[in-house]
Amino acid sequence: MDEIDHRLLGLLQDDAGRTLFELGELVGLSPSAVQRRIARYRADGVLLKEIAVLDPRRLGPVVLATVLVTLVHETFEHHRAFAERMRETPQVQQCYNVAGPWDYVVILAAPSIRECGMLGNRLFKSDDNVQRYETLVVFDTVKTGLTIPLSV
Amino acid sequence: MDEIDHRLLGLLQDDAGRTLFELGELVGLSPSAVQRRIARYRADGVLLKEIAVLDPRRLGPVVLATVLVTLVHETFEHHRAFAERMRETPQVQQCYNVAGPWDYVVILAAPSIRECGMLGNRLFKSDDNVQRYETLVVFDTVKTGLTIPLSV
DNA sequence: CTCGTCCATGCGAAATTATTGCGCCTGGGC
DNA sequence: GCCCAGGCGCAATAATTTCGCATGGACGAG
Structure with missing residues (x-):
C-alpha cells in the first residue's frame, strides 16, 4: 500500500468510470500496472464493488x-x-x-x-x-x- | 421511464460492474439497447456517476x-x-x-x-x-x- | 561482492466489451 | 390508411481490458 495505491483508490472512490489508460496517466503508470493493482484491491477486499449513483x-x-x-x-x-x-x-x-x-x-x-x-x-x-x-x-x-x- | 428502466437502474445501483451483455440478459434486451438506455440516463442526469465502494x-x-x-x-x-x-x-x-x-x-x-x-x-x-x-x-x-x- | 529470487513494471498481442450506423418494426397522431 | 418518431436487434468498428513475457531494481544468502 504505497502512495500510488492511495491516489488510485481516491480516484476510484470519486469516479470509477475512468479507463485504465486515464487512471494510468493520472498516477503515472501503464494501464496494465493499474489493472493489476485494481485486481489486487478486489482480491484483498479493499475494493468491494462499483455502484451507480443516481440523482x-x-x-x-x-x-x-x-x-x-x-x-x-x-x-x-x-x-x-x-x-x-x-x-x-x-x-x-x-x-x-x-x-x-x-x-x-x-x-x-x-x-x-x-x-x-x-x-x-x-x-x-x-x-x-x-x-x-x-x-x-x-x-x-x-x-x-x-x-x-x-x-x- | 418504463419498468425496464427501473430494473436497469436498480441493477446499476447495486453493481455497476456488469457488462452490457449481462445487463441485457437480466432485463431482456440486447447489449446495444441497454447501452443506449444508460447513455440516456446520463444525459438526463438520472445517473450521476459511478463510484468504487471501499471497505x-x-x-x-x-x-x-x-x-x-x-x-x-x-x-x-x-x-x-x-x-x-x-x-x-x-x-x-x-x-x-x-x-x-x-x-x-x-x-x-x-x-x-x-x-x-x-x-x-x-x-x-x-x-x-x-x-x-x-x-x-x-x-x-x-x-x-x-x-x-x-x-x- | 555477486548471485539468485521475488516483485512490479512496460510492452504488445489477444480477447472482451463498448459504440455506432443501418434497416426494421411498432404505436400514436392525423 | 399513412407517416413519423422512437426504440430495437444486428453487425461492423473502435476502444478497453486482460494476459503472457521479458526486463530491471530491491533484498538476502552465500
Whole structure:
C-alpha cells in the first residue's frame, strides 16, 4: 500500500468510470500496472464493488429522513433482530449502531413524507423492542457519498 | 421511464460492474439497447456517476460518527457558510439539513476517535454559529449505501 | 561482492466489451 | 390508411481490458 495505491483508490472512490489508460496517466503508470493493482484491491477486499449513483430528485419525489432509535432490551439477540430488519428493508439506506443515548441512526429513503411516516410506523412503532424514535426529515442534502478519507 | 428502466437502474445501483451483455440478459434486451438506455440516463442526469465502494476496515482504522448540529443564527447566509464548509471537508461523508430541533445531521469518517474529536472541535466547537452539537460515535455499520428504492 | 529470487513494471498481442450506423418494426397522431 | 418518431436487434468498428513475457531494481544468502 504505497502512495500510488492511495491516489488510485481516491480516484476510484470519486469516479470509477475512468479507463485504465486515464487512471494510468493520472498516477503515472501503464494501464496494465493499474489493472493489476485494481485486481489486487478486489482480491484483498479493499475494493468491494462499483455502484451507480443516481440523482434522487430526477427519479420522481424522494424524501430522505434520519431516524434516531433507542431499544428497550439490549441483548445480542435483540440487536441482531433489529439489524436484520434494517438490512432487508430496501428503504433503509444506511444503519449505524452508535454510542450514547441513542442506539441506532437510520437513514431512510421513501417516495413521500406520508410513506416515510408509514415506514417509521412499520419499522419502529410496531416493534415492541423500540423504546423511542425520533424522525428528522431531510430538507436538503448538502453533501452525500461514502468516500473514506485516505491519508494524503 | 418504463419498468425496464427501473430494473436497469436498480441493477446499476447495486453493481455497476456488469457488462452490457449481462445487463441485457437480466432485463431482456440486447447489449446495444441497454447501452443506449444508460447513455440516456446520463444525459438526463438520472445517473450521476459511478463510484468504487471501499471497505473502511481494510484501509487501516476508520472511525465513523454521526453528529447532530444546531446553529445559532438561521439566516440564509449562515446556512450557506456552514454547508460550504461541510462540502469542502473531506472527512465529512454526508451532510443533511433537517427539520426539528437539530438543524444538520453530519456523518464523519476519521482515522481515530481522537481525530474524530479534533475534527468536531474544528468544525463545530470553533464555529461561533454552532449552538450545540452532539457526536454519536458509530460502533458498528449495520448497512451502508446510497440506494434509492425504485418503485417495484 | 555477486548471485539468485521475488516483485512490479512496460510492452504488445489477444480477447472482451463498448459504440455506432443501418434497416426494421411498432404505436400514436392525423 | 399513412407517416413519423422512437426504440430495437444486428453487425461492423473502435476502444478497453486482460494476459503472457521479458526486463530491471530491491533484498538476502552465500
